[in-house]
Amino acid sequence: METTTIIYSQALMLLAGAVVAAPLFKRLGLGTILGYLAAGILIGPVAQQITEGEEILHVSELGVVFLLFIIGLELKPSRLWQMRRDIFGLGTAQVVITGAVLSFLIAFSGLLEGAGSIVAGFGLALSSTAFAMQILEENNDTNTRYGQRAFSILLLQDLAIVPLLAIIPLMAAQAPEDTTTPLEDFAIAIAAVAALFAAGPYLLNPLFQVIARTGARDVMIAAALLVVMGAATMMQLAGLSMAMGAFLAGVLLAESSYRHELEADIEPFRGILQALFFMAVGLSLELQVVAENLLSIIIAVPVLMLVKSLVLYGLCRATGSRHNDAVRIGLLLPQGGEFGFVLFTAAAAAGVFSQATSSLLVAIVTLSMALTPVAAMLSRRLMHKQDELAEEIEEDFEGAGAGADVLMIGFSRFAQIASQILLAGGRDVTIIDHSAARVRQAATFGFRIYFGDGTRLDVLRAAGIEKAKIVAVCTQKKEVTDKIIDLVHAEYPNARIFARSYDRLHTLELRARGVDYELRETFESGLLFGRKTLEALGVNGDEAIGIMDDIRRRDEARLVLQEAEGITAGRDMLHSRPVRPEPLVKPKREVTQPDDALADLADETLEKAE
DSSP: OHHHHHHHHHHHHHHHHHHHHHHHHHHTTSOHHHHHHHHHHIIIIITOSOOOHHHHHHHHHHHHHHHHHHHHHHOOHHHHHHTHIIIIIIIHHHHHHHHHHHHHHHHHHTSOOHHHHHHHHHHHHOOOHHHHHHHHHHTTOTTSHHHHHHHHHHHHHHHHHHHHHHHHHHHSOOOTTOOSOHHHHHHHHHHHHHHHHHHIIIIIHHHHHHHHHHTOHHHHHHHHHHHHHHHHHHHHHTTSOHHHHHHHHHHHTTTSTTHHHHHHHHHHHHHHHHHHHHHHHHHTOOHHHHHHTHHHHHHHHHHHHHHHHHHHHHHHHHTTOOHHHHHHHHHHSOSOOHHHHHHHHHHHHHTSSOHHHHHHHHHHHHHHHHTHHHHHHHHHHHSOGGGGGSOSSOOOOTTTTTOOSEEEEOOSHHHHHHHHHHHHTTOOEEEEESOHHHHHHHHHTTOOEEEOOTTOHHHHHHTTGGGOSEEEEOOSSHHHHHHHHHHHHHHOTTOOEEEEESSHHHHHHHHHHTOSEEEETTHHHHHHHHHHHHHHTTOOHHHHHHHHHHHHHHHHHHHHHHHHHOTTTTGGGSOOSOOOSTTTSHHHHHTTOHHHHHHHHHHHHHHHHO
16 A cells, blocks of 8 residues: 555656656747756765666656657658658768767767767767757748758657667677577568568458448557557567557558557557656656766766857758858757667666766756757857848749739638639639748648748749739738738739728728738628528528628728728617627618628718718
């Protein structure tokens, strides 16, 4: 009973530490991973509340196993083929060159020798996917040229952890009771991998087909866990890492129709166990070792970040990146990564180097991760201003100069729906968008779409604006929409502009700018939603349509008043309480002549405003 109480109290402390530290560190811009590490250090080495860090670490390593399975699920062969040059060219070169340089520096400094220096060097060569992607997403740079190249490097690094974990057992000294030779161990490992690949099409896919027919979701979750744990255990018995087994299982199921469901089933387990893993790393950290080697850590961190930045910059420049992009990538990925924790922990457990060395390396990685936001901000000072005018990806407007009925700027969800109406009506549409990913995706569906920045006059001309009958501005950001409209009005005053409005205030601003037509992105869908809800409550269909039309007229009348008197005008036209019997009856009489009614009401409100 006492043991059970201790387990419960420790679980409560770990959960409380995760809940408090992760949001706090994310709010500070340091990321949840450092939050988990800090919580583990505070609970364990500092407060001495949990001293069994090694035992918790063994259990929490399942989080890494599940993470590798999900990474494998994402690696569809078609996606790898599209990004093959950056992934397998640039990414491989970065890992190999950076790992070799760092391994040499570690051996030269006398910190480690032989296998230990190689594991440490290649572990430090890996960057933090979580930190880098967080910065890219916050800056909306995920789909830029440098963002795509950075992602390719990170993807290769995620792949590299598999062979790095696999060679650790080969580097570890064989136990005296081990009766097999290294050659036999290698043959067993190859046989296990071959057996797993053979099991994919003939066992895993049929298994999920049978379970899916039953409709039992809990059995599907159990099957997903069984596949991951089974593949991981199989690789472990063969002398390889559990993470490698899970990764291979994920790759085998990447093309499966059950891929998304498997990912959703595994994600909750991965999240909680991965958080527990990073907290366990903090629990097992030897603060005394860190304190004794504080000077070495302070020297090692800037050396690590400088070496990685220089290698990344040189490789990016050598493979065609501009100076600014190379600087961004170099200072986005100079830190150590979360997979370094995994590699160092596995190496210490296998006896490649001591737990004290692992704690020292973990401290170096942690501090480099904390300095990542500073490095990313430093990149802005090192960029050339003239390069900012260059495009993020190549622009190609071949065929666009012939012009189209409609030039659509921005291909958001709003624009995608609108384009269907135009194309169904037999109208030719030319689309430009500044998201490289969206352009590629839309192009696969056959849309006439080009990559380009709609706020640039040369791009608009290349896209055929001079021959377009209507310019449809469907960009998502209010500021971008306004900038495009002002540019078109200045250069092409006779152009007809139809614009997507962000909200009511934006509608009034667009009318003041003189656009030919504007529509709030949510207005018509909100009206339809309300009408359908009324009908579901028992209101007659024609009556519901009449009410919807009345609300549309009232909204237009309010806008006319607000143009003349300000945003607060026309509040009396808003319904804030149930209305009986009007407008439940009145709209039925007016719905037959909506255009005349709208004109009369607009005239009345204008006279009232004057």
